[in-house]
Amino acid sequence: MKERFFNLYTHGFARVAVGVPRCRVADPVFNAAETLALAREAAEKGAALVAFPELGLSAYTCDDLFRQKALLEACDEALRSLAEASASLPLAMIVGVPVRVGHSLFNCAAVIAGGRIAGVVPKSYLPNYGEFYEPRQFSAADCARTDTVSLGGEDVPFGASLLFDLPQVEGLRFHVEICEDVWVPIPPSSFAALGGASVLVNLSASNVVVGKAGYRHQLVSQQSARCLAAYLYTSAGKGESTTDMAWDGQALVYENGELLAHSERFLDDSQLIFADVDLERLAQERIRQTTFGDSIRRHHDEIAKFRVIRCDVPQAGAWESPVLPLARRVERFPYVPADSKRRDERCNEVYNIQVQALVQRLSQSGIKKVVIGVSGGLDSTHALLVCAKAMDRLALPRANILAYTMPGFATSERTLRQARQLMALVGCTASEIDIRPSCMQMLEDLGHPYSEGKAEYDVTFENVQAGERTNHLFRLANFNHAIVIGTGDLSELALGWCTYGVGDHMSHYNVNASVPKTLITHLVRWVAETGQIGESGSEVLEAVLDTDISPELIPGKANGAPEQKTESVIGPYELQDFNLYYTLRFGFAPSKVAFLAQHAWGDRERGAWPESALVARNQYDLADIKRNLGIFLDRFFRQSQFKRTCIPNAPKVGSGGSLSPRGDWRAPSDSESVVWLADLARVPDAAPQPPAGS
Template sequence: MRFDNLYSHDFARLAVGLPLCRVADPAFNAEQTIALLKQAAAGGAAVVAFPELGLSAYSCDDLFHQRALLDGCEAALASVLAATQALPLVAIVGMPLRVEQRLFNCAVVLLRGRILGVVPKTYLPNYGEFYEARQFCSGEEATVATVTLLGQQVPFGSRQIFTAEDLPLLRLHVEICEDVWTPIPPSSFAALAGATVLVNLSASNVVIGKAGYRRQLVSQQSARCLAAYVYSSAGAGESTTDLAWDGQALISENGELLVESERFQRRSQLVTADVDLERLARERMRQTSFGQSVRLHAAQISAFRDVAFKLGLDCDQPLALRRHVERFPYVPADHSRRDERCQEVYNIQVQGLTQRLASSGINKLVVGISGGLDSTHALLVAARTMDALGLPRTNIIGVTMPGFATGERTRQQALRLMATVGCEAREIDIRPSCVQMLQDIGHPHSDAQPVYDVTFENVQAGERTSHLFRLANLTGGLVLGTGDLSELALGWCTYGVGDHMSHYNVNASVPKTLIQHLVRWVAETHQLGAGTDTQVLLDILDTEISPELVPGSLQSTEATVGPYALQDFNLFYTLRHGYTPTKIAFLGRHAWSEVYALAEIKRVLRIFVQRFFKGSQFKRSCVPNAPKVGSGGSLSPRGDWRAPSDSEAVVWLADVDRIPDERA
């Protein structure tokens, strides 16, 4: 199995075919269906679905009771079945089918010349423009569990799940049109029975507002069922005697619309989307209410039959992912959605801090200001909090504490920022107290023979924290933490100091890449007030991220722990989805190939795995209170993440070793 084959990472390419049709011309409809079927197979699809009653056309009305048409549909099915003989994908076509002197509206599931099963429609609309009960019987009225079709004995019924033995997470259930419009669709029970891909063969005429409703319906059903939902509908060629047809095809994954066809097209169409089956399976495992629902509906679930098949996938050939993967999963790429996200995060942080101050009876904050990103954003949140409480911003005591390696740029940025915000600004030179501490503990550092080790660095960090807490004691304030989610994930924080401990931290579930956008958003939207000089915020954004603890040269944080852009990407897919390093690298190369080579992605991922899974959990086990801001996760032991402090990283590092350095 190749690293660069999407099926190797539990993705499945799903397709919807919308063939140009002719009413009551099964041979023509079969020809159009076969053309799209071959196109889907050539494109690497595992499943392709076609419209309801597609071999006959939906709008045949009483022609459905004509033997010539029904015979023609079976002949058309034979043609389609023959075309599937050499194709490694499941095809699902719609047709009318006679069973025991009754007529059923059916979906027929085909693979490599074999009919896997026939699924009859359960709910027949008989209102408004629909008169299906005039021609068809509900699948619930069937008295047989198997039928003979084209010489094959095949399962018949609505409660079937088709499972791919060579892609075990691909488990298909099929329902037809009205079935999903009901209070409890058959697909809901199918999902509880294990189906991950729910397919709907629909016709669905178009009226004003219906397209938007379909999008909501499909997305919501995929979200409720923690599944992919594939929806096809009739298009060009259906009778317009009284109705019109727009040919809307949709594929949604867990509430997210992945692809939609072009509506009102006078041509055949094929749309595809790559669905992440592992994501669906993991969401079901993570959301315990899904398992509870399985137990509550055990009786309905037990009625489902499992139909096994083999796709015959070739995972030894490259097959690139056709799916947009955000480079910054914590930050929406769309500008308007990004602004909305920033506003929401900002409000959550402010609400959390406002409540903490109100409940504690404390009306002052003490914040260490370094002139860097994290403390900047914490101060911005503090300022808005004071505004919300009707308190002056001078109730915030901002303190910049230059040490042995503090640059003049960051020192001036800290002073300018405090002036811009309008808080009380103080400056404390920590060097004398650091020298005393180094002497007290017997550290060999001296001006004549400097020793710039970890102790030298941490003494400075510790002195800053000590000053903040004692100043809070003196002034009756609350120390506001500044450390962010990315630093907690990488263990890039000194135990017990300001980027780790505080009375309350507003940044603990906000990753570095999002903080950058939050600060920029505050500047661009003038959140500090009209006429405020926000250039200092832009200057801070342009400053190299550094702890500034060792004199003589700039300490680049990203040179040590890797680019935060990649590390936040790694964090999201580890924390939110629990993916293996190989899958994260596969996604990372897809998203970042224009910037980083696979070898670099692998190198940075190794750093992440080593730091995240071994050696840093003890720091996360005692973090201060902080509001969770997003579904991307929190590392609080009281929230999203509970892990042992003495675990090993062996299995994750072994998986990193499976990642090739180049394309292979």
């Protein structure tokens, strides 16, 4: 594992390529040479699979030339030459070619690997409308009366129901369909996905007209999402006849609805696009989405028609080297879109989910007031903003928000000032309760050394303050016929950074429980920038955002600065939220999470992608990543589940998951973390240094 940790194939990825070669109409020798040149480039760059356009060896626009024996024989010879050349290429290639079977001609995709033709897939649906007249030359797949075809002196599997396994790459099973096949109501690839195909390939010619490129994006995106698969799409480009049509050479790679790569359109030269497909992620999604398995049961008869063909490739090439870096954008902040427009949309939706959920809870219960503790820190600030908007939606006065700031032994002047300013900004009923007298009484009752003047700042000292605040809030809610609004967030619940039974853990309703810390930061900034609770107030909200995250339970030593900084204990939230996302949402092993984090957070000067639009406070090397991931794993899997099994109701806001025992996450409270920590131990301590002068 350590020897190949930096190779993307080790972590369930596969590099795929889509080629758009220049072509000449009815010149198979030229077309095969262009195809082979791109295939060699794809192999050099570590691809395991490369796809080329429909009828690429002949050109799509041959029309009645397809009836000419000389052209068909030249295509057969070009296909044979590509098969021979593939003996030294560590990948599978898929090319478009006309194939004679008996007394019929078929528009086919030939799969080539390891020096031989592994299988031939005929087109199932032949368009006969608009500018298309394919039935004039070709027969549809279901016209065939054989499941083999003789090519290059051997019998080759033939049919539309073929699946191809590349055994050298775990999880890579692919299916091929041709152009129109994906435009029909139920594409053949839908059944292929249920039959286990993780990568779906479409060889297309597809002339261009206004608006068609955008529709192709929609079509491919939706098919990849429905099938929980990767989808490779290629179409014809420079060289096809423009007698009556034009060609743009569009190539696309989608994974579960997400665009990974696309070509430049209308290029004069051949081109090749690459994408690193996460096969493990697709497998995890299919397991998680149980209706995928239910669909397999319901369509058993269709799935049973498929044959699985093994495609062995030579054991060599870049994709087997110790180091093959990931060429795929991995966002540092998976919960927060980097694009400013999408980020604003995300913040707007999350904020409204939180507000609507609180409105429903208050409406259903008939309660018109809420009680909330306001510390002057990030989480309680956002919860207060949600309460304000909820009161507006209910047409109730914001004075119905009973907000309390409760300074203790370690409350800083800064956060106390911010709490007062926030309450004034919102226009709630603001109150201040000094909890030190009641805490001293509790400490005296306990016989704690602090009650005798000794500076004993232990966990009991901290929790007495947290407990007193919670006790006040619940009794105030009783007294005022209100409910207590929780402020603790998803990141704190994941790391167990909350005291059992107190305010950051327990409430009547928690609006923040499935919102991670990194997203709350941007929510508060978005509220400030968009004036959600009024035009003024951005200054105090920005001040909150600039405040160190601290529980403020141990008195500081100088200048009013907090003695405690949360992230010095549990690790930086920006990195722990990254770990949480890939652990909770996809169930990835720690070694893969570390690999992704190293790609996202490592030295971007040597990386494949530019810095994210979001500002990160730090950059982390592999040792930092490994250390903080270890903290996360032990706290998440071993230490904290007992707190999560009894959290209050809270709205789920995103597909990234929640930790509610009634929703996304059900786990035993007494499990161990040993298997996760053992997997993490397989990660090397440092990244390899680049060669001198590189």
